[in-house]
Amino acid sequence: MNDTQKMLEDSVTRLFSDLITREALTRIEETTWDVPLWQAITDLGLPQVLISEAREGMGGSWVDAFLVARACGRHAVPAPVPEQMLAGFLCDQASLLLPAGIAGVLPAPVPVAALKGDNASFSAARVPWGRHADFFVGLTEAGHLVMLSNTGVTVREEANLAREPRDHLTFEATPLIGHAAGGLPADSVRWLGALLRSAQISGAAAACLELSVKYTSERVQFGRALSQFQAIQHHLAEIAGEMASVDTMAMVACRAFDARGINGTDRNARFDIAVAKCRASEAVEPITRLSHQVHGAIGFTYEYDLQFLTRRLWSWRAEFGAQGEWGKYLGGVAMDQGGDQLWPYMTA
Amino acid sequence: MNIDTLRFPHFESPPEVDALRQEVRAFLAEELTTVKPVMRSNTWDGVDPAFSRKLGARGWLGMTLPKTYGGHERSMLERYVVVEETLAAGAPVGYHWIADRQSGPMVVRLGTEAQKHKIVPAIARGEACFAIGMSEPDSGSDLASVKSRAEKVPEGWRLNGTKLWTTGAHRANYMIALFRTDSSPDAKHRGLSQFLIDMNEVSGITPRPIRDLTGRRHFNEVSFVDALLPADALLGKEGDGWKQVTAELAYERSGPERYLSCFVLLTELVKILKGGNANAEILAKLGKEIAWATSLRNMSLSVAGMLSAGQDPSLQASVVKDLGCHFEQRLPGLAQELVELEPTLAGTGVDYQQVLGNLMQLAPSFSLRGGTLEILRGIIARGLGVR
Numbered sequence: 221m222n223d224t225q226k227m228l229e230d231s232v233t234r235l236f237s238d239l240i241t242r243e244a245l246t247r248i249e250e251t252t253w254d255v256p257l258w259q260a261i262t263d264l265g266l267p268q269v270l271i272s273e274a275r276e277g278m279g280g281s282w283v284d285a286f287l288v289a290r291a292c293g294r295h296a297v298p299a300p301v302p303e304q305m306l307a308g309f310l311c312d313q314a315s316l317l318l319p320a321g322i323a324g325v326l327p328a329p330v331p332v333a334a335l336k337g338d339n340a341s342f343s344a345a346r347v348p349w350g351r352h353a354d355f356f357v358g359l360t361e362a363g364h365l366v367m368l369s370n371t372g373v374t375v376r377e378e379a380n381l382a383r384e385p386r387d388h389l390t391f392e393a394t395p396l397i398g399h400a401a402g403g404l405p406a407d408s409v410r411w412l413g414a415l416l417r418s419a420q421i422s423g424a425a426a427a428c429l430e431l432s433v434k435y436t437s438e439r440v441q442f443g444r445a446l447s448q449f450q451a452i453q454h455h456l457a458e459i460a461g462e463m464a465s466v467d468t469m470a471m472v473a474c475r476a477f478d479a480r481g482i483n484g485t486d487r488n489a490r491f492d493i494a495v496a497k498c499r500a501s502e503a504v505e506p507i508t509r510l511s512h513q514v515h516g517a518i519g520f521t522y523e524y525d526l527q528f529l530t531r532r533l534w535s536w537r538a539e540f541g542a543q544g545e546w547g548k549y550l551g552g553v554a555m556d557q558g559g560d561q562l563w564p565y566m567t568a
Numbered sequence: 569m570n571i572d573t574l575r576f577p578h579f580e581s582p583p584e585v586d587a588l589r590q591e592v593r594a595f596l597a598e599e600l601t602t603v604k605p606v607m608r609s610n611t612w613d614g615v616d617p618a619f620s621r622k623l624g625a626r627g628w629l630g631m632t633l634p635k636t637y638g639g640h641e642r643s644m645l646e647r648y649v650v651v652e653e654t655l656a657a658g659a660p661v662g663y664h665w666i667a668d669r670q671s672g673p674m675v676v677r678l679g680t681e682a683q684k685h686k687i688v689p690a691i692a693r694g695e696a697c698f699a700i701g702m703s704e705p706d707s708g709s710d711l712a713s714v715k716s717r718a719e720k721v722p723e724g725w726r727l728n729g730t731k732l733w734t735t736g737a738h739r740a741n742y743m744i745a746l747f748r749t750d751s752s753p754d755a756k757h758r759g760l761s762q763f764l765i766d767m768n769e770v771s772g773i774t775p776r777p778i779r780d781l782t783g784r785r786h787f788n789e790v791s792f793v794d795a796l797l798p799a800d801a802l803l804g805k806e807g808d809g810w811k812q813v814t815a816e817l818a819y820e821r822s823g824p825e826r827y828l829s830c831f832v833l834l835t836e837l838v839k840i841l842k843g844g845n846a847n848a849e850i851l852a853k854l855g856k857e858i859a860w861a862t863s864l865r866n867m868s869l870s871v872a873g874m875l876s877a878g879q880d881p882s883l884q885a886s887v888v889k890d891l892g893c894h895f896e897q898r899l900p901g902l903a904q905e906l907v908e909l910e911p912t913l914a915g916t917g918v919d920y921q922q923v924l925g926n927l928m929q930l931a932p933s934f935s936l937r938g939g940t941l942e943i944l945r946g947i948i949a950r951g952l953g954v955r
């Protein structure tokens with residue numbers, strides 16, 4: 221991490237530490253949107269992280285995006301910061317400016333048949349914060365970037381376990397406000413979404429570990445702090461190991477994406493991203509189970525912070541593919557490469 | 569706790585490292601063409617002095633040690649590349665393994681000039697085989713409780729006692745061993761000292777090989793009966809043994825071996841699955857372990873980078889070892905679940921079966937040697953600030 225990255229992480233952490241209190245999380249979970257929070261996020265320029273300087277963005281790398289997304293996970297930020305960064309990146313790659321306002325990112329490729337002249341008709345499932353979007357960004361099956369207005373959109377409100385909006389949208393002759401060929405493959409949103417969720421999982425896992433260490437150091441039973449008991453220490457060590465594995469791979473995958481992208485069939489960043497999300501999703505089980513275990517009943521209450529993290533972890537595990545899907549991809553890579561080429565491929 | 573102390577920083581690997589990797593790979597491809605997979609699955613227990621000498625001749629042993637003593641003054645990262653490539657290929661590194669990993673740096677740091685000039689060049693040539701004399705019948709995890717005694721006598725030191733589980737002591741030229749030089753009850757830790765023992769020069773030392781569960785003679789019981797050592801056999805300072813042995817264990821725990829001793833099984837598993845028709849469920853299970861291997865590899869690389877940068881990676885190294893031994897111990901069971909073939913002894917069955925049979929039997933040792941899983945988790949917990 222270089223100095224500017226440290227500064228970015230520090231300023232994001234400071235912002236979230238100030239604004240994301242238990243009270244705020246409880247309130248925003250009901251309202252699903254907080255105007256001052258989003259204002260502060262945009263004031264800090266976070267939607268611009270992945271937009272090039274030529275288009276008045278921050279010109280950041282995916283390592284920068286990783287730091288922001290990880291901080292979002294760590295603080296359970298109830299706002300679509302990773303999605304907004306991704307929307308900026310998708311537009312930038314298609315040489316378009318990201319309009320002002322809240323972007324909704326379409327998780328699945330838009331069918332080419334949905335586009336009719338200057339409008340589009342189709343439906344999209346589980347769109348993060350879809351109900352709040354001022355416009356939508358997605359890639360078509362042909363890999364073109366499309367930008368849609370939010371008129372002619374019917375919203376069926378849904379949410380993930382953390383009550384983050386994941387809405388079902390029906391677009392009915394919705395005006396196309398932007399359309400351009402870009403340099404990204406059509407399935408990019410799924411891969412980059414998986415990458416961002418891996419970073420968020422890393423952050424939330426770190427927060428689970430911090431809470432668990434703190435709580436077990438303070439809670440006394442049998443005349444000793446719980447953390448003095450070896451069984452508890454081993455639980456903490458296991459959470460730490462899982463978290464470190466997830467964190468390392470999410471960072472490595474972001475670096476790999478910066479260096480090699482996901483175009484073409486050569487050894488590119490797809491392998492690293494698949495490893496990152498497979499590990500992140502798999503790690504959710506031990507991390508959430510053990511964090512709850514060491515907290516006892518208090519961790520099972522709504523009043524205690526842990527659940528803001530663990531409910532997110534359970535949802536993020538599945539979003540953009542759980543460990544089964546990414547594991548299947550990796551197993552497939554191994555079959556293509558064969559035993560003797562596995563190590564060279566891993567280390568390339 | 570500060571979460572940043574648990575992170576695995578990224579280090580850019582310089583271009584000379586990639587060139588070296590290709591060179592090592594080409595060398596191994598040629599050297600190991602006739603070595604059967606089951607032999608490769610012995611990795612750091614596989615012993616072949618001729619192979620060790622060839623690595624030495626290439627300049628790939630004692631890589632980070634000073635040139636004055638026959639080393640090569642290469643970076644920790646370059647050494648790491650040689651180590652991970654040899655392990656991933658399943659090269660027989662057992663003869664030089666301990667010397668290259670921990671004894672060489674120990675002798676350079678603590679030995680006399682005469683010892684350094686004599687021993688370190690032999691290590692770099694791949695001719696020195698070292699043993700680690702730490703464990704005893706009554707001292708395993710509680711290493712500081714060792715009872716074997718070294719007494720100061722006019723000729724130097726007189727050693728009595730028993731070391732146990734000493735890998736390779738029956739063939740080693742040297743042993744670095746931990747002995748008690750002060751038996752007063754309040755001197756548990758400061759009563760310990762390390763000795764550099766020339767196994768060919770000293771009488772009164774008898775290694776008795778112990779058959780391990782595979783039937784092989786790998787480790788030993790070593791008895792010391794009035795073994796007389798010259799005064800300069802004291803390694804480092806009298807009473808500094810505990811501090812020194814802790815530093816030695818840091819070398820022992822920081823390498824990639826803890827997740828790479830099973831890599832040959834992963835390779836063979838992929839081969840056998842590729843030959844059949846693996847369904848989606850099998851691919852997913854295989855893929856999860858590939859994800860583990862890749863994340864461990866990146867973590868391990870980071871530890872090497874931290875060592876190269878002069879940082880202390882002991883917490884990160886313990887994490888890698890803890891996760892790594894779970895990974896390795898899971899693999900034989902998973903393989904059994906994915907492929908309907910029995911594990912076999914060397915010489916019967918297909919390669920995959922023999923590798924599985926070998927590693928299934930070796931796997932229990934992975935979470936014991938070099939400090940048990942339970943002890944490592946204690947170290948991690950301390951790193952989290954809870955002890």
Ligand SMILES: Cc1cc2nc3c(=O)[nH]c(=O)nc-3n(C[C@H](O)[C@H](O)[C@H](O)COP(=O)(O)OP(=O)(O)OC[C@H]3O[C@@H](n4cnc5c(N)ncnc54)[C@H](O)[C@@H]3O)c2cc1C
Pocket residue numbers: 450699700701702703704707708709710732733734735736787933936937938939940941942943
């Ligand atoms: C293949 C192999 C090669 C080896 N090579 C060498 C060598 O070259 N040189 C050498 O000196 N030693 C060697 N060892 C020995 C190794 O270092 C010891 O086995 C190890 O330190 C554990 O000691 P122990 O076997 O006496 O088990 P014990 O210490 O008796 O432990 C038995 C079990 O109890 C657990 N336990 C012990 N104390 C605690 C505690 N405080 N809290 C919780 N659990 C605890 C342990 O984790 C373990 O699970 C080797 C071992 C093996 C298997």
